[in-house]
Amino acid sequence: MNKKSYFGNYGGQFVPETAMFALDELENAYEKIAKTSEFKAELDDLLKNYVGRPSPLYHAKRLSKHYGHEIYLKREDLNHTGAHKINNALAQALLAKKMGKKKILAETGAGQHGVATATAAALLGLECDVYMGAVDIARQELNAYRMKLLGANLVSINDGLKTLKEATTAAIQAWVNEIESVFYVIGSAVGPHPYPMIVRDFQNVIGRETKAQLNKYGVKADYIIACVGGGSNAIGIFNEFLSDTSVNLVGIEAGGLGANTPYHAATLTNGRDGIIHGMKTIVLQDKYGMIEEVHSISAGLDYPGVGPQHAHLHTSGRVKYEAITDDECINALKLLSRLEGIIPAIESSHALAYLEKLCPNLSEKKTIIVNISGRGDKDINTIMSYEKGKIYG
Ligand SMILES: *Cc1c(COP(=O)(O)O)cnc(C)c1O
Numbered sequence: 001m002n003k004k005s006y007f008g009n010y011g012g013q014f015v016p017e018t019a020m021f022a023l024d025e026l027e028n029a030y031e032k033i034a035k036t037s038e039f040k041a042e043l044d045d046l047l048k049n050y051v052g053r054p055s056p057l058y059h060a061k062r063l064s065k066h067y068g069h070e071i072y073l074k075r076e077d078l079n080h081t082g083a084h085k086i087n088n089a090l091a092q093a094l095l096a097k098k099m100g101k102k103k104i105l106a107e108t109g110a111g112q113h114g115v116a117t118a119t120a121a122a123l124l125g126l127e128c129d130v131y132m133g134a135v136d137i138a139r140q141e142l143n144a145y146r147m148k149l150l151g152a153n154l155v156s157i158n159d160g161l162k163t164l165k166e167a168t169t170a171a172i173q174a175w176v177n178e179i180e181s182v183f184y185v186i187g188s189a190v191g192p193h194p195y196p197m198i199v200r201d202f203q204n205v206i207g208r209e210t211k212a213q214l215n216k217y218g219v220k221a222d223y224i225i226a227c228v229g230g231g232s233n234a235i236g237i238f239n240e241f242l243s244d245t246s247v248n249l250v251g252i253e254a255g256g257l258g259a260n261t262p263y264h265a266a267t268l269t270n271g272r273d274g275i276i277h278g279m280k281t282i283v284l285q286d287k288y289g290m291i292e293e294v295h296s297i298s299a300g301l302d303y304p305g306v307g308p309q310h311a312h313l314h315t316s317g318r319v320k321y322e323a324i325t326d327d328e329c330i331n332a333l334k335l336l337s338r339l340e341g342i343i344p345a346i347e348s349s350h351a352l353a354y355l356e357k358l359c360p361n362l363s364e365k366k367t368i369i370v371n372i373s374g375r376g377d378k379d380i381n382t383i384m385s386y387e388k389g390k391i392y393g
Contacts, residue, residue, distance in 0.1 A: 005193030008315060010308035013192040015278045019172075022179045025099075027194040033098045034091075034198075043091055047205065050123065051080045051090065055206075057213035057369070062339040067359040070219070070367045074210055074237060076374060077344060083374030084206060084233040085116040089185055091202040093120035096183030103127040103178075106185045107171040109136055109164030110299030111143025112378070113187030118152035120185075128152040131171040135162040140299075143378070164302075165291075168277065188230025189307035192278030196307050203236025210369060211240050219367055223248045223358065226371040227350040228268075228321065229300045231307035233373040242318060250358070251310060252350045254296030255323030265294035266323035267306045268314045276305040282314065297326040297386060298346040300374075328353040330386060333376065345374035346382060 005011050013023055033039055047053040055075045064071045076084040089106075096104050104126050108114030114130040121128030130147050134156045137144045147154050155174075160166040175184045189199040214221055224241060226234035228251040241247045256264035264270070267284050274283030276291060284292040284304040296302045313319040324332075329346060332353035337343045344352060351370050358368070376383075 007196075007309040008312035009273075010279070010281050010311040011193055011196060012280045012308075013278060014275050014280065015192050016176065018176050018179065019192070019278075022175070022184075023192055023194065026198075029095060029099045030194055030198055034095050039094070039098065043094055046090055046094070046123075047087065051086055052078060053205065054209045054213070055079060057210055057217075060340050063336065066335070066339060067355055069359055069362065069365055071355070072219075072367070072369045073342070074206060074369060074371045076206060076233065077342070077348070077372045078375075081116050081119050082377060083112060083116070083345065084203060084236060085113050085187060085374075086119065087205055087236070088187070088199050088202045088232060089113065089116035090120045090123070092183070092185045092198070093117065093124050093126060096185070097124050097126060099183065101126070101183040102181060103129065104183045104185050105129040105131065105171055105174060106187060107131045107164065107168045108187070109133075109167070109302065110378075111136070111140040111147070112300060112374070114152070115143055115146050115150070117185045117187070118147040118150040121152060122150045129155055129174065131155045131157055131167040131174065133157050133162040133164060133167045136164065136167070188232040188303075189235050189309060190230040190277055190279060190281075190305060196279065196309055199232050200235045200239055200309060203232050204239050206233065206236040206371065207238065207240030210237060221247050221369050222366040223250060223368040224371070225250045225252065225351045225354050225358075225368065227252045227301060227347045227373060228306060228310060229254075229303050229347065230305070231310040233371055235307060235309055237369075237371045238313075238319060242313075245318075249319040250354060251319050251321045252354050253321060253323045254294075254298055254301035254350060255325040255328075256295040256297070258325055259323040263295035264323065265296045265302050265304065267304060268310065268321040269323045271304075271306075279305070279308050281305050281308045282311040297329060297382065298350065300345070300347040301350065322354060322357070324350040324353040326386070328356065330383065332356065333383070337376075342372070343376035344372050345376050346379045348373045349376075
């Protein structure tokens with residue numbers, strides 16, 4: 001195992017021999033194609049004219065007044081398709097096309113990554129298979145239908161609990177079966193090397209823009225806060241600031257009903273070293289090493305592992321990770337909606353909720369950036385069910 005595939009003790013390539021060939025091919029293509037100025041120019045043009053970048057860094061004045069600190073929101077919610085996921089899905093799909101692949105495939109739980117991938121496939125004229133558990137298809141009817149409208153082939157998985165874990169297993173199997181002609185578009189900064197690095201680099205646009213926008217405003221960030229599922233929006237905004245230790249970086253995990261109960265997805269708070277989806281990382285597992293079921297009001301943070309770079313940043317202490325409960329998250333969602341007229345995604349609301357804990361403990365006025373990873377339109381039904389007290393079915 002070569003050391004470059006690791007972040008500290010985490011990362012690597014824990015995959016069958018048949019997949020090693022495809023990972024090597026991907027790594028070579030990434031170095032030879034994605035780093036050229038032609039690729040970058042084509043991607044930048046799509047990010048600008050199709051996705052709508054740069055996303056604004058918005059000074060939230062009423063929220064700032066409420067908390068007594070200067071709060072800025074990085075508006076990934078304004079991207080085409082409503083979240084940061086398109087940055088990565090589009091870039092990987094463009095790489096797939098340049099590699100001569102005719103088909104891309106993806107797994108999806110709540111459907112957000114499936115929609116982003118189906119969108120990119122439509123734009124670039126690629127075939128697209130999205131693997132989704134039958135239970136998730138029923139729960140996320142709108143996103144499932146959206147993918148069909150976009151021309152993707154939705155593959156319904158009926159194994160096991162019929163949710164994301166089984167869909168991921170099926171997608172990996174399908175990829176291995178057709179490995180020469182198919183490109184697997186991973187949705188977060190997870191999986192075997194080189195995926196965590198590639199997704200990080202493609203999401204790094206968030207941090208690059210934020211840094212330039214802060215410079216333009218003549219403002220220095222004291223804190224940057226982002227939610228962490230697999231960790232792609234968080235590493236996307238953090239990475240550019242890692243070497244500047246005067247910037248405090250905080251990643252927020254889903255605390256569900258409480259990180260001290262069995263119902264949460266607070267991987268870094270409660271997990272141990274383990275292997276999941278081809279990587280060594282920190283994993284929520286029982287005493288026998290079986291991966292535990294996770295709970296969160298937010299489908300996008302409901303993951304028992306985490307990207308290996310976050311496991312490393314947690315262990316090294318460079319980034320602080322905290323858990324926020326469902327209740328705290330919904331309060332933050334309502335507060336931003338009423339104070340700023342912005343309904344954030346439930347995932348992003350976890351990051352916002354941390355302001356409630358951080359701000360009262362700061363002795364002087366600070367500048368705080370919160371990454372708004374997505375918009376809340378997709379979550380309205382979930383919020384309504386939550387209000388009726390029916391969130392865990
Ligand atoms: C999927 C999703 C997330 C979680 O994914 P990361 O890879 O951790 O960023 C966060 N926010 C939104 C809006 C999402 O759709």
